[in-house]
Amino acid sequence: MLNVINISKSFGDLEVLKGLSVNVESAELFVILGPSGGGKTTFLNIVAGLLRPESGEIYIAGRLVENSRDIYTPPERRNIGYVFQSYALYPHMTAYDNIAFPLKMARWSKKDIDKAVKEVAEMLNIRDVLHKKPAQLSGGQRQRVAIARAIVKRPTLLLMDEPFSNIDPVLRENVRVEIKRLLKDLGITTLMVTHDREEAYSLADRLSVLIDGRFAQIGRPDEVYSAPCCVEVARFLGYNLVSADGSSLGFRAEDVEIGGGDLSGEVLSSEYKGRYWVVYIKYNGYVIKAYHDAPIKEGAKVKFSIRRVLEMR
Ligand SMILES: Nc1ncnc2c1ncn2[C@@H]1O[C@H](COP(=O)(O)OP(=O)(O)O)[C@@H](O)[C@H]1O
Ligand SMILES: [Mg+2]
CATH class of the missing domain: 2.40.50.140 (Nucleic acid-binding proteins)
Structure with a gap:
């Protein structure tokens, strides 16, 4: 579903990503685990089309969307959903309008929008707060609105940047389980990034460890945890x-x-x-x-x- 080949990216002299390759299968929940400042957000932004890499190629559902030269598909034409770390909800819009926004952009009819928004709100348990603005919502509700907005168009690929870091630690485990269940039930292909090891272990079908701009190891959480490839990964895993x-x-x-x-x-x-x-x-x-x-x-x-x-x- 997602095919990333040899992506590199620098900011000035800082080489952040040094030739990253990964394949994410259909309906898989794939997690990139790595330290803060390691380039995780940068990588997601490149997959989303918000940033361009210096080298490499990206295929989404078999379609070439980036080749670091003449081919570049803008974010709105990649059919992806993106849950930003800070959620990035529009503060002046209600939860309903936030979720409806991508459908309006795609010129859906009012009736279809209403149906889709209510359906996704039902799934995420936020039907009662659709009339509220982000400032009136709890952290957990804001996250649900952000997820609802990201999946309402049933994207080919869902990107999530540290989606649970702003959730109250007491609730975090339950929220995690619930969101994973939902993504699995809907069969949404998901690429998530986090610095939190426990989160990566509990969510990932497979994970990759991003250290020093490279994927040091890719595998099932239990494989990576019980047999780290190298000192760097072992150290990061504790x-x-x-x-x-x-x-x-x-x-x-x-x-x-x-x-x-x-x-x-x-x-x-x-x-x-x-x-x-x-x-x-x-x-x-x-x-x-x-x-x-x-x-x-x-x-x-x-x-x-x-x-x-x-x-x-
Ligand atoms: N637009 C930018 N300009 C310059 N440096 C940046 C920019 N975006 C990110 N960086 C730097 O790239 C590195 C990786 O950042 P980021 O992708 O946000 O890491 P992570 O999400 O893993 O914490 C950091 O050192 C950060 O300061
Ligand atoms: Mg980040």
Whole structure:
């Protein structure tokens, strides 16, 4: 459905994207995960046609819309929906008019617009607030209006930029599950970007990790999480990393077992996480993160072992 080949983009001397390629399948929810400032928004803007790359090609539903030279299809003719990070709702328009806007631009009849707006509002549970303006809506309602506006035309491709970052953390998980369900039910092909690992794991059919302007790894969340390709990805995913004999060893906090084992270190602190504790252990000049079912006193000497270690380049 989306086919991106070798996209590069610089701002002045700053090379933000260095040859990105990705294919997103029909009805797939694909997530780009990467640190802030890593070029995620830039990439979405290029796919949307709001920015042009220096090199590369983009196909949407098999149609070439960008080749960085003579071929360039403007955003309004790409049949995409875009949920911007800040939602970018028109403040002077009601929720209804915001959602109706893309249909008006496409010169739909009043009757068809009304039907489509009400139908999508129903799906997103915002029928009761259609008469309100953005300032009168909660953060969650604003997000729903933005999503409604982006999908009301049933786009070929939906782009979402950190869609859950403005949602109250208490509600975030539920909202996530609900929106994923909706996208899946409607079979909408979605490309989403986020810096939030947990969000990427829980939503993505597949994800790619964008580091230093490149997709370091593409795969299912469980594949990437359990077998990061390289030190950069492991570090970004929160792995413990130590070097030994010229290679790097990576292991996860849940694979460190405290109480017995060949390794020993000193506890720096314990951090309460609700369901478990994170115990920080000073070991050989490193600070090792370990999950544990109880706190351990600062300064205590502990023995530990590591269940699973990956050797990485
Ligand atoms: N229009 C622009 N002009 C100059 N630099 C920009 C512009 N847009 C983005 N950048 C820079 O490009 C880098 C990537 O930005 P962005 O795509 O917004 O990252 P992300 O969305 O991953 O946080 C940042 O260093 C940012 O400052
Ligand atoms: Mg961004």
